[in-house]
Amino acid sequence: MKPSKLLATLAALTLALSLSFTTASQAQEADKLPNYVPVLPQVKARALAVDPQKGYLVKQVKPDVYVITDGIYQSAFVTTGKGVILFDAPESFAQHIVKAVTETTKEPIVQLVxxxxxxxxxxxxGLLVKQVPKLVIVAEEGTAAFLREKKDPRRPIPTSTFKNQHTLKLGTMTVELKKGQWHSPEGDLFVYLPQRKFLMAIDTLAAGHVPFMDFDLSTNMHAYLKVFDQLMSYDFDVLVPGHLTYLADRQDVQMSKDYALDVYKTVKRIHDGTDQMKVMSAAAQKYSWDNKFAIFRTLLDGVVAQCAAEIQGRWIDKLAAVDVFGTSHCRAALIYARWDD
Ligand SMILES: [Zn+2]
Structure with a gap:
């Protein structure tokens, strides 16, 4: 064997060995992770099929209305006869957006909401405006004010803003935009196409699943608990909720509402029914009364743990991932029930 060939063989062997070591250590790490129930079969059956080689899927959901997803994030666009209006530009599939639109329609992208x-x-x-330099970017004033302050090249400052609500008309399409408060402190947006019964409300829920951690990272539980009725007040049959490989319908909104209210009522009942002095006195035996945060944490953790156990028992067969994020929901609802309610 020539020395160069020997070296190549050794290199290949080393690589193979290092790969197998990595795999073994990965398996060890995986063993330490908690067990979660698999995604429910009835939920899996609804998944949109994203080709992993391609990295994204364009799905027509209504005449002129398309959803783009990479299986984790969702955006949408409409053709109007006078150009495409795009709703959101997730970073995870930004490099595919122009291609996704051009393989669907000859109309250029003219606006981004x-x-x-x-x-x-x-x-x-940021990438999109390099490809579409004359892009009009539309946003509600609260979002726009935040982005002006951030000066972030990835999130170009909106070129067209409105306060609270705005009807965007382009070509054949009417888009009703209305500010909401369910998720981010700067404000969220209902995007509604009345001609198509199509609704987009990002970071509200996840179809077939419980909401993401802390009720979809809501910074306003009071408003979050109202969002389901607000969604239902729209005459829609397709909802783009922003995440995962699923589109939502009215039944998903109802299920998510029932779940959120159950968590809230459960944690409130347990909290209000707890003998707080008894729990804290027991904790003080271990931590002493000096360590008031430790004592208080024991009280709150106990309420959250009882709530999570009850919620899991009732929802584990109905919505996916209640064992993943149910505890965070109980905690978020407890903060609301104890300090706001
Ligand atoms: Zn968000």
Whole structure:
């Protein structure tokens, strides 16, 4: 064997060995992780099929209305006869957006609407304005004010703003935009196409699943608990909720509402029914009364744990991931029930 060939063989062997070591250590790490129930079969059956080689899927959901997803994030666009209006530009599939639109329609992208200021849903806009320099970017004033302050090249400052609500008309399409408060402190947006019964409300819920952590990172539980009725007040049959490989319908909104209210009522009942002095006195035996945060934490953790156990028992067969995020929901609802309610 020539020395160069020997070296190549050794290199290949080393690589193979290092790969197998990595795999073994990964398996060890995985063993330490908690167990969660698999996604429910009835939920899995609804998943949109994203080709992993392609990295994204364009799905027509209504005449002239399309959803783009990479399986984790969702955006949408409409053709109007006078150009495409795009709703959100997630960073995770930003490089595919222009291609996704051009393989669907000859109309150019002319407008982009920001649903809210969060990076994960709009930070692909920086790349998009390089490809579409005359892009009009529409946002509610609260979102726009935040982005003016951030001066973030990934999230270009909106060129067209409105306060609270605005009807956007372009070509054949009417888009009703209305500010909401369910998720981000700067404001969220209902995007509604009345001619198509199509609604977009990002970071509200996840179809077939419980909401993401802390009720979809809501910074306003009071408003979050109202969002389901607000959604239902629209005459829609397709809802783009922003995440995962699923589109939502009215039944998903109702299920998410029932779940959120159950968590809230459960944690409130347990909290109000707890003998707080008894729990804290027991904790003080261990921590002493000096360590008031430790004592208080024991009280709150106990309420959250009881709530999570009850909620899991009632929802584990109905919505996916209640064992993943149910505890965070009980905690978020407890903060609201104890300090706001
Ligand atoms: Zn968000």
């Amino acid at each position: 920001y649903s809210h200021a969060h990076l994960d849903h709009i930070a692909g806009a």
